[in-house]
Amino acid sequence: MESLVAYQQKKAELVKDLRSASDQAIGLNKSTSNLFRQRQQSGAHKIDVKHFNNVISVDKENMIAEVEGMTTYEALVDETLRQGLLPTVVPELKSITIGGAVSGVGIESSSFKYGLVHETILEIEVLLGDGRVVACTPDNEFRDLFYGFPNSYGTLGYILKLKVKLRPTQKYVKLEHRRYNQAEKYFKDLGQFCAAARTRDGGYDFIDGTIFDSKESYITLGTFVAEAPFVSDYTYRRIYFRSLQEKKIDYLTTLHYIWRWDSDWFWCSKHFYMQNPVMRLLFGKFALRSTVYWKISAWSGKLKILGLIQKALGQRTESVIQDVQIPLENCAAFMDFFHQEIGIKPVWVCPVTAYDKKISYDLYPMDSTKLYMNFGFWDTVRSDRKEGYYNKMIERKVEELAGKKSLYSTSYYSPEKFWELYNKKAYDVLKAKYDSVGRFRDLYTKCVKRK
DSSP states (O other): OOOHHHHHHHHHHHHHHHHHTTTOOEEESSOOSOOBOOOOOOOOEEEOOTTOOOEEEEETTTTEEEEETTOBHHHHHHHHHTTTEEESSOOSOTTOBHHHHHHTTOOOTTHHHHOSGGGGEEEEEEEOTTSOEEEEOTTSTTHHHHHHOTTOTTSSOEEEEEEEEEEEOOSEEEEEEEEESOHHHHHHHHHHHHHHHHHSTTOOSEEEEEEEETTEEEEEEEEEESOOSOOOOOSSSSOHHHHTTTOSEEEEEHHHHHTTTTTTTTTGGGGGTTTSHHHHHHHHHHHOSHHHHHHHHHHHHHHTHHHHHHHHHTOOEEEEEEEEEEEGGGHHHHHHHHHHHTOOOOEEEEEEOOSSTTOOOTTSOOOTTOOEEEEEEEEEEEOOSOTTHHHHHHHHHHHHTTOEEOSSBOOOOOHHHHHHHTTHHHHHHHHHHHOTTOOSOOHHHHHTOOO
């Protein structure tokens, strides 16, 4: 961990650097987030925030961690588990930073109970474009920025430090994998499990799901336990998502449960040939990590390797990498569309509802009376259509079903449609107040435009 004094020194140096750049536009010195957008580099003044990556303190009595914005969840979990605690929502990949999960939209299998990552935050300290650093809380003079920051993707400022809520934990997680072959029953039971667990002491601690195809889906129910009759390990030879089809009951250490998806990037390790038993045996101890996959992906993208291979083979694919959030009552209709028109499998399913029914976040409002399902799908689709055909189809369907698309991946919205969906009125008020000279790009430019 790092002292608060060291944090203050780094902050002073960063502010000095920012102010020395006068009126120049601002960008990060390097890509530091889990984004799947293809964009040309801008000529903006690059500020260095990568060293804001430490845990400052863990208050066991009040169950609060104070942490710098670029800290990965892997580092935060390592510190909190030493004291028998976890962040209330831990996104699924070790490489995700806590600041990124707040300015974006972070989620995981405890979100049916605690909401999205930004709903677990008590305070954010934000670097603004004019060099000011403001501490935002739900009830101080900067509360509008506190409630407006989620889903702003660094276009209003950069998070330097946060205070995040923690929860008690136990040594193991017991998993129950329940199989379904009918969508309506699947989503009905998901809703009932979530409702019961939120209202009953001793209910499930984690709920998520995996859809392999229209006839094979699983709900996974997780519960903290102090003891386990056996413990599985999916960090090397065995693959977690395949265990859903093989076991009705399973046990993981809490640490391995939290990172159960990281070793295979859910199931995307297939693109790196790491589901091949020989490759897994030879390189698994080093390569089975989201951080390694990110480095390979970045290198491949820079050299345009995939495009060259496709050209050589006379094939073309469209990358379809999205997370979308659909109200429970429309989920069966969405998956029926998805199986027929897109065909990617498996699909991750993560229930989420607003934690505090009286609070709304301006740039990512949710109907507090509803349970939503987040669907994650990350693959390519063979295509002879114009680029973006399948992604645009998904965007239209999500809107039709009263859903919302996360903005970490490539989007195809027109400016008019984007601002209709993402609250231009509220965003313009925040932008005028906290970045009036426009030193950061606006949300549409950053999340949709390619330059």
